[in-house]
Amino acid sequence: MAKARTQFVCSHCGSSFAKWAGRCPDCGTWDALEEFRIDKSATQDAHRPAFASPAGGSGVDDASRVQALPITDIGEAENTPRIVTGIGEFDRVLGGGLVPGSAVLLGGDPGIGKSTLMLQAAGRLARQGRPVLYVSAEESAAQIRLRAERLAQHSNVSHELPENLYVLADTNLARIVEQTRKLNPAAVVIDSVQMIYKGDLPAAPGSVTQLRTCTLELVYHAKAAGHALLLVGHVTKSGNLAGPKLLEHMVDAVLAFEGDRYHAHRVVRAVKNRFGNTLEVGLFEMTGTGLAEVTDAGGLLAKEHAPRPGSVVCPVLSGSRCLLVEIQALTATGFLGSAKRKATGLDSNRLAMLIAVLEKRAELRLADQDVFTSSVGGLKIAEPAADLPLALAIAGAHLNRSLPEKTAAVGEIGLGGEVRHVQQLERRLAEAQRLGFSRVLVPKGSKLKVEGLDTHPVDSLDQAIQELQ
Ligand code: TYD
Numbered sequence: 001m002a003k004a005r006t007q008f009v010c011s012h013c014g015s016s017f018a019k020w021a022g023r024c025p026d027c028g029t030w031d032a033l034e035e036f037r038i039d040k041s042a043t044q045d046a047h048r049p050a051f052a053s054p055a056g057g058s059g060v061d062d063a064s065r066v067q068a069l070p071i072t073d074i075g076e077a078e079n080t081p082r083i084v085t086g087i088g089e090f091d092r093v094l095g096g097g098l099v100p101g102s103a104v105l106l107g108g109d110p111g112i113g114k115s116t117l118m119l120q121a122a123g124r125l126a127r128q129g130r131p132v133l134y135v136s137a138e139e140s141a142a143q144i145r146l147r148a149e150r151l152a153q154h155s156n157v158s159h160e161l162p163e164n165l166y167v168l169a170d171t172n173l174a175r176i177v178e179q180t181r182k183l184n185p186a187a188v189v190i191d192s193v194q195m196i197y198k199g200d201l202p203a204a205p206g207s208v209t210q211l212r213t214c215t216l217e218l219v220y221h222a223k224a225a226g227h228a229l230l231l232v233g234h235v236t237k238s239g240n241l242a243g244p245k246l247l248e249h250m251v252d253a254v255l256a257f258e259g260d261r262y263h264a265h266r267v268v269r270a271v272k273n274r275f276g277n278t279l280e281v282g283l284f285e286m287t288g289t290g291l292a293e294v295t296d297a298g299g300l301l302a303k304e305h306a307p308r309p310g311s312v313v314c315p316v317l318s319g320s321r322c323l324l325v326e327i328q329a330l331t332a333t334g335f336l337g338s339a340k341r342k343a344t345g346l347d348s349n350r351l352a353m354l355i356a357v358l359e360k361r362a363e364l365r366l367a368d369q370d371v372f373t374s375s376v377g378g379l380k381i382a383e384p385a386a387d388l389p390l391a392l393a394i395a396g397a398h399l400n401r402s403l404p405e406k407t408a409a410v411g412e413i414g415l416g417g418e419v420r421h422v423q424q425l426e427r428r429l430a431e432a433q434r435l436g437f438s439r440v441l442v443p444k445g446s447k448l449k450v451e452g453l454d455t456h457p458v459d460s461l462d463q464a465i466q467e468l469q
């Protein structure tokens with residue numbers, strides 16, 4: 001009989017241990033270790049399809065058949081054509097479409113639009129000819145049809161439901177794999193992976209054991225059969241993708257669906273992508289008939305941007321394009337020594353640094369002020385080029401002054417309060433000009449001239465603050 005080995009896996013960070021503990025020794029989360037039983041014969045079997053040579057073979061007996069190849073003899077993976085979904089923004093985040101045999105995990109808050117995006121993508125793919133399997137583990141098949149009809153109403157492709165889109169409302173792994181074998185689809189969507197269970201595992205659906213085993217098997221099956229696998233994952237109360245580290249290494253790409261469910265804009269960001277750039281974002285807007293692509297990045301910005309104290313627009317680079325993002329700040333009287341500093345969509349370490357620079361180099365007294373900052377539109381900004389606009393927003397909020405109309409700012413700020421160069425200034429200026437800005441504060445020494453745009457060089461943060469009126 002096969003021996004079963006027991007491990008304890010942290011549901012937060014994915015580390016595994018031989019012994020149970022109340023607190024994960026790696027990430028420090030309490031009560032997160034769950035028992036994980038590994039049946040040795042089952043793991044050997046589960047690993048087989050993914051790494052087996054085309055001739056098959058299993059275990060030690062067939063070891064002679066498996067062969068390492070010189071790297072030049074290996075077929076180029078780059079040449080495998082990608083499966084383009086036709087939803088431009090989604091393809092962009094994926095790095096140009098789905099790679100056959102790859103697995104993509106899409107995570108996001110409930111109600112953000114994961115199922116809608118997956119159904120739209122599955123529908124588009126099915127129209128290309130090959131079957132697509134949509135496994136709905138949360139909603140009934142009738143509900144999916146209803147949603148698909150609603151999405152098709154205003155689709156610019158076709159108002160008919162795609163015949164090649166197969167829906168399976170099931171949560172049993174064996175039945176899902178069976179259907180996949182029968183259909184031989186181009187892509188399989190699993191909505192959501194947390195609900196899938198394997199019958200012979202003594203663990204509840206959604207537990208670490210089930211999640212790990214089911215995902216592994218689905219991924220291996222996808223690799224063996226060559227179809228793209230799209231997994232929908234939930235986000236936990238703390239905002240992490242449930243079992244993030246647990247699933248991250250098993251899939252080729254992790255996409256995060258972000259945005260505020262009470263606002264229309266949605267951002268799909270690649271957290272990890274083995275086949276593309278993680279800087280790319282896909283922009284969507286939730287409409288009455290599904291997710292619409294926001295191809296013009298100007299859509300993120302409020303239509304009429306009026307000057308307001310504490311609000312500065314910044315052209316930020318995100319992958320292959322430039323987006324104009326409004327950065328807002330608010331200061332309010334707090335308590336000396338325990339003043340709050342909050343950053344939404346911005347880096348909080350950068351915020352702390354900028355507040356210190358504002359105190360020291362621009363003589364703004366912020367020690368007893370609560371400072372709240374955010375990037376409007378739900379986009380996360382990690383670029384240092386947003387330093388100057390952020391510092392100006394804080395200073396503006398504190399001094400109750402704003403930049404003149406149609407003025408944007410860009411620049412990195414050093415610890416001495418100097419404004420430093422940013423990369424690809426030309427693209428940023430072109431985008432600002434395209435969206436109707438007439439003046440941009442830029443780091444001194446930039447000799448760029450853009451027609452119709454007044455570039456105003458600033459040397460230091462102090463000098464930039466003088467521009468606030
Ligand atoms: P859904 O895709 O079910 O979210 P998730 O799978 O991430 O939980 O989308 C849910 C929200 O989207 C829901 O509140 C209704 C809204 N919605 C629209 O506004 N328009 C639409 O066409 C659809 C299908 C959904």
Ligand code: MG
Nearest residue numbers: 114115138191
């Ligand atoms: Mg859903």
